[in-house]
Amino acid sequence: MSSEKFVTFVWAPAGESLPLVAARFTIRRMKPAPFLNRRAFLNACTSAGIASPLLPGILYTLAAQAQETAPSAASPAAGPASGPGANHAASANTSNEAKAPALPKITTEMIDRAAELAGVGPFSDEQKKMMLDGLNDQRDAYGQIRALKIENSVPPAFAFHPGPAAKPAESSVVFQGTTPQLVFDDAESAAPKVSANLEELAFASVLELANLIWHRKVTSVALTQMYIGRLKRYDSQLHFVITLLKDRAMAQAKAADEDLESGLYRGPLHGIPWGAKDLLSVKGYPTTWGAGGFEQQTFNEDATVVQRLDAAGAVLVAKFSLGALAMGDKWFGGRTRNPWNPALGSSGSSAGSASAVAAGCVGFAIGSETLGSISSPSTRCGCSGLRPSFGMVPRTGAMALSWTMDKLGPICRSVEDCALVLDVIHGPDGKDLSAGASIDFHWNPDADWRSLRVGYFKSDFDPLPPLQLKEAVAGETPEDTKKREDANAAAQDEYTRRTYDKKYEQVALDKLTKMGVNLIPVELPKLPWDAMVPLLTAEAAAAFDDLTMSGRDKLLTEQGPEDWPNDFRIARFYPAVEYIQANRARTLGVRQFAKLFEKVDVIVTPSTDEQLIATNLTGNPAVILPNGLRGADAPAPPAVDDGNHDNIGGPGTPVSITFLGALYQDAKLAAFSHAYQEATGFLKLHPKLD
Numbered sequence: 001m002s003s004e005k006f007v008t009f010v011w012a013p014a015g016e017s018l019p020l021v022a023a024r025f026t027i028r029r030m031k032p033a034p035f036l037n038r039r040a041f042l043n044a045c046t047s048a049g050i051a052s053p054l055l056p057g058i059l060y061t062l063a064a065q066a067q068e069t070a071p072s073a074a075s076p077a078a079g080p081a082s083g084p085g086a087n088h089a090a091s092a093n094t095s096n097e098a099k100a101p102a103l104p105k106i107t108t109e110m111i112d113r114a115a116e117l118a119g120v121g122p123f124s125d126e127q128k129k130m131m132l133d134g135l136n137d138q139r140d141a142y143g144q145i146r147a148l149k150i151e152n153s154v155p156p157a158f159a160f161h162p163g164p165a166a167k168p169a170e171s172s173v174v175f176q177g178t179t180p181q182l183v184f185d186d187a188e189s190a191a192p193k194v195s196a197n198l199e200e201l202a203f204a205s206v207l208e209l210a211n212l213i214w215h216r217k218v219t220s221v222a223l224t225q226m227y228i229g230r231l232k233r234y235d236s237q238l239h240f241v242i243t244l245l246k247d248r249a250m251a252q253a254k255a256a257d258e259d260l261e262s263g264l265y266r267g268p269l270h271g272i273p274w275g276a277k278d279l280l281s282v283k284g285y286p287t288t289w290g291a292g293g294f295e296q297q298t299f300n301e302d303a304t305v306v307q308r309l310d311a312a313g314a315v316l317v318a319k320f321s322l323g324a325l326a327m328g329d330k331w332f333g334g335r336t337r338n339p340w341n342p343a344l345g346s347s348g349s350s351a352g353s354a355s356a357v358a359a360g361c362v363g364f365a366i367g368s369e370t371l372g373s374i375s376s377p378s379t380r381c382g383c384s385g386l387r388p389s390f391g392m393v394p395r396t397g398a399m400a401l402s403w404t405m406d407k408l409g410p411i412c413r414s415v416e417d418c419a420l421v422l423d424v425i426h427g428p429d430g431k432d433l434s435a436g437a438s439i440d441f442h443w444n445p446d447a448d449w450r451s452l453r454v455g456y457f458k459s460d461f462d463p464l465p466p467l468q469l470k471e472a473v474a475g476e477t478p479e480d481t482k483k484r485e486d487a488n489a490a491a492q493d494e495y496t497r498r499t500y501d502k503k504y505e506q507v508a509l510d511k512l513t514k515m516g517v518n519l520i521p522v523e524l525p526k527l528p529w530d531a532m533v534p535l536l537t538a539e540a541a542a543a544f545d546d547l548t549m550s551g552r553d554k555l556l557t558e559q560g561p562e563d564w565p566n567d568f569r570i571a572r573f574y575p576a577v578e579y580i581q582a583n584r585a586r587t588l589g590v591r592q593f594a595k596l597f598e599k600v601d602v603i604v605t606p607s608t609d610e611q612l613i614a615t616n617l618t619g620n621p622a623v624i625l626p627n628g629l630r631g632a633d634a635p636a637p638p639a640v641d642d643g644n645h646d647n648i649g650g651p652g653t654p655v656s657i658t659f660l661g662a663l664y665q666d667a668k669l670a671a672f673s674h675a676y677q678e679a680t681g682f683l684k685l686h687p688k689l690d
Contacts, residue, residue, distance in 0.1 A: 108125070111131060111132075149546060155433070160390065163590065163619075193217075199226060201223070202361070203686045206421070207268060209363055213260065220254075220260075220270075221250065221253045225250075227362055230359070234361060234689060239333060239335060240336050240355040242319050242352070243286055243288075243319040245317060252314075253315045256315060266312050268420050269314040275317060275362040276305075276319050277350050279322060281302060281398070282303070286319075289324070290323055290324045290331035290349075292555040293552050299397070303397025304394045306397065325564050326368070327348070330345070336348070336355050338653070341637065343637070347643070352365075354380070358687060364413075366421075367385065368395075368409070370536060374624065375656075379624060383412065384411070384624070384625045385418070386415070386621070388409050389439065389663050390405070390619030391435050394432035401536075402536045404583075416670075418623070420443060445674065449675040453518075453520060454517045454601070454672070455519070455600035456522065457603065458523065460606050460611070461506060464495065497635050501647050519604070520599070525589060525592035525593060527588060530610075532586050541574075544568055590619070593620055604659055605660060607656045623659045623661075623669055624657075625683075627682060630649065630655060632651045
């Protein structure tokens with residue numbers, strides 16, 4: 001079999017049950033070069049889709065409008081409060097749902113109007129007449145599928161694999177061999193001393209806490225009580241808890257202590273309190289997805305990741321906030337805050353996971369990423385985040401946003417913590433078809449990272465080109481002048497902040513050179529990455545089809561032009577043909593990244609910029625880690641945090657750097673990132689909350 005990497009879509013056998021669920025991270029949006037603007041990005045991307053929309057989809061909308069204005073049309077009855085995941089408590093009984101009125105037949109005039117929007121045609125009268133029966137039949141078929149009320153947990157009948165499920169190469173054995181058994185020194189002096197004030201352990205690493213538990217210097221019950229106390233105390237300031245699982249946590253902690261006393265030790269996560277992003281289902285508790293209208297939603301099964309952490313002896317203490325349906329840091333209870341500067345949001349969508357870890361309120365947390373949702377909050381909150389290769393961690397029991405892009409991963413205080421967690425949660429579960437059976441990960445902290453070839457995206461570390469501001473044009477109105485001046489002011493502010501943060505990125509390269517790393521200049525493959533992002537919104541609109549069609553999208557907190565309700569509506573005009581073409585372009589991206597990683601093993605890159613889009617599309621793993629604190633001379637944060645950028649924290653807030661790896665070489669990537677983190681010591685920096 002050829003070793004060339006490519007994108008495949010595996011069709012499931014007919015009639016086979018597919019209970020795949022997926023996870024989702026912050027949508028990052030594109031601002032005109034050279035900056036990446038998270039909230040503006042999808043706006044630009046989806047506009048490309050509108051230029052060539054699905055002709056029958058447009059016809060459906062035009063017919064619906066005609067039906068609404070027709071004198072004889074019946075008024076559509078309001079549907080019940082049913083949405084994605086109709087098996088949960090938030091879903092209403094649909095038996096009394098009013099039947100949608102019949103739409104008027106598609107006409108040749110509608111075809112003309114739709115063709116103009118789609119950028120196709122013009123069609124002759126004969127062609128239009130020939131199309132009518134087929135278009136009407138095709139539109140009628142939509143209703144038959146919609147009537148199924150497909151739950152969010154049901155994936156399409158294909159699975160995305162960004163590369164062949166191959167065994168690690170011979171050169172990778174040192175990084176992906178058998179996980180070394182942790183052996184703690186039995187000497188009394190080996191374990192750190194513990195004072196009467198357990199909160200001194202709040203920012204300890206997982207390995208440090210594991211050492212204390214092993215030596216019986218602290219119990220899981222005592223740690224759990226301490227972290228629950230901190231969660232209660234700082235939640236009023238940071239707004240990161242959706243559901244506190246006190247009873248479940250205390251029962252687990254007690255069991256962990258009893259197991260240890262009886263000689264059963266489950267590994268380094270034994271007795272360690274942790275928190276889950278609230279898109280992971282936990283039986284007996286709400287799984288809200290951070291969204292209005294889903295506050296009481298429940299599922300009858302724990303997510304696979306939750307089951308695996310339970311088996312490892314970890315103690316789940318809370319379900320953490322995420323932006324509504326995994327966008328940003330605003331949820332139905334407010335906005336999750338950055339512990340380093342609570343006046344600002346934590347970014348998202350793994351908002352609560354990053355905020356709580358940074359604030360020393362759990363030992364570790366699980367987040368998810370589709371397009372920046374581990375990277376962005378880890379950057380703002382100064383955490384270490386590991387976004388695994390696509391398919392490394394099964395997403396069963398997690399909210400689906402984009403079946404071909406969603407990824408689950410750890411957010412921790414150190415890269416080593418992330419590796420210890422990933423070692424537990426990775427591997428197939430027989431349900432998520434994207435989780436390959438031969439993909440493996442074994443953490444080896446003693447791996448020889450010096451043998452790795454390290455590249456860096458040279459142009460991303462170069463000084464920024466001069467800023468080009470918009471100039472006045474003849475005849476512009478006062479309103480146009482105001483818009484231009486506001487846009488120029490915003491661009492100038494972002495340019496100033498980006499220029500300031502550049503020096504921290506350069507320091508990272510200097511540090512790597514001092515570590516003996518021979519940096520190899522490489523460049524990001526040149527492809528229209530932003531034009532592929534409508535793949536995400538098309539899949540998201542399908543995942544939440546019933547939310548849009550029932551009108552329940554009005555219950556979501558954010559209702560602006562760049563928020564999910566509007567994005568879902570726009571995505572319905574994305575053509576099936578263009579979706580497939582974008583996936584074919586994505587195949588080219590996967591192949592080009594595979595060739596890039598034939599030259600290097602790890603790539604150093606700023607945490608922002610176009611690489612974030614590209615690597616989420618190709619499925620390559622990333623480690624995001626703190627890279628210092630901004631000085632007193634840093635640009636002041638804006639008066640209002642609009643969620644557009646992650647470099648706005650101001651003096652005393654963290655910056656980050658990102659390391660990228662080849663597909664399924666996550667252990668190799670983690671080993672190198674761990675070495676850099678140990679050499680810098682930035683993981684010891686913590687916010688002052690009191």
